[in-house]
Amino acid sequence: MNASAYAPGAKGRSRWINLGSFAVLLALWFLITTPLVGDKPLVAPLFLPSPVSVWQTFLQLMQNGYQGKTLAHHLGISLFRFGLAFVLTVVVAVPLGLWMGMNETVKAVLDPPIEISRPMPKLALLPLLIIWFGIGEVAKIVIIVLALFPILSISAMQAVRGVGRRKVQAAMALGASRTMIFRRVIFPASLPGIFTSIRVSIGIGVTMLVGAEMIATNAGIAYMAMSASDFLLTNVVIVGALIMAVLGYALDLLARALENKVVHWGGKEG
Numbered sequence: 588m589n590a591s592a593y594a595p596g597a598k599g600r601s602r603w604i605n606l607g608s609f610a611v612l613l614a615l616w617f618l619i620t621t622p623l624v625g626d627k628p629l630v631a632p633l634f635l636p637s638p639v640s641v642w643q644t645f646l647q648l649m650q651n652g653y654q655g656k657t658l659a660h661h662l663g664i665s666l667f668r669f670g671l672a673f674v675l676t677v678v679v680a681v682p683l684g685l686w687m688g689m690n691e692t693v694k695a696v697l698d699p700p701i702e703i704s705r706p707m708p709k710l711a712l713l714p715l716l717i718i719w720f721g722i723g724e725v726a727k728i729v730i731i732v733l734a735l736f737p738i739l740s741i742s743a744m745q746a747v748r749g750v751g752r753r754k755v756q757a758a759m760a761l762g763a764s765r766t767m768i769f770r771r772v773i774f775p776a777s778l779p780g781i782f783t784s785i786r787v788s789i790g791i792g793v794t795m796l797v798g799a800e801m802i803a804t805n806a807g808i809a810y811m812a813m814s815a816s817d818f819l820l821t822n823v824v825i826v827g828a829l830i831m832a833v834l835g836y837a838l839d840l841l842a843r844a845l846e847n848k849v850v851h852w853g854g855k856e857g
Contacts (some may be wrong), residue, residue, distance in 0.1 A: 599658075633821055643822075652796070664807045665800070668731070668796060671728055672729075675732060676735040676736050701736070701737050710730075713801065728800055738787060738791065739784050758772050786839055793835040793838070808827050811828075
């Protein structure tokens with residue numbers, strides 16, 4: 588383990604390095620899209636507009652919206668779809684995974700169908716979901732749930748199975764009941780692994796949101812970007828992609844903050 592990660596001021600240095608990496612990427616983007624020498628930039632605006640042009644497009648979308656709907660409306664619809672699917676998956680998949688980790692019979696029954704569904708390409712199921720659920724919001728939410736469910740349930744199961752036996756045996760030797768062992772030993776020890784899977788699922792869920800908004804709809808950030816690509820509105824496409832990226836990053840930061848608050852003992856054991 589790298590001891591420098593625990594050195595005083597390490598977090599502050601990491602923040603500056605993060606900002607520096609963003610600044611380098613932004614500078615590179617600016618250099619290849621701005622005509623610094625001659626009349627033409629290195630990359631044509633049709634393929635990659637400049638940061639200034641994208642920022643101006645963002646301001647225009649903030650003011651005028653896209654296809655009759657405000658940018659806030661598109662963002663709100665996407666957040667609703669992602670949020671509902673994500674919460675439903677966490678509420679069902681995590682307890683089920685914990686149960687599978689503690690009970691071999693439950694694991695034997697549920698693990699095979701979950702494992703089979705895990706590598707299945709979810710976007711390939713879109714036509715089937717439309718037949719089953721129609722073109723409303725249900726199909727859009729279900730496809731996100733299908734993508735996240737195996738990740739969260741299997742990760743929760745493995746987190747339980749990774750709990751040290753000595754901890755459980757020590758609690759049993761002290762006379763703790765099964766319920767108390769779960770509440771005081773197994774569940775707290777599983778939380779770091781569960782939060783890791785939640786953070787991974789956020790990125791996958793935001794990606795699947797793009798697939799969800801491929802189903803007949805007229806609102807959503809991913810819909811806005813895909814619709815703009817049909818008209819070669821590259822600026823709008825990049826604005827949509829950046830909003831999705833910022834959304835995923837912000838949700839990941841929220842998950843990290845929640846993890847630091849809930850799993851305050853993380854990294855302090857042993």
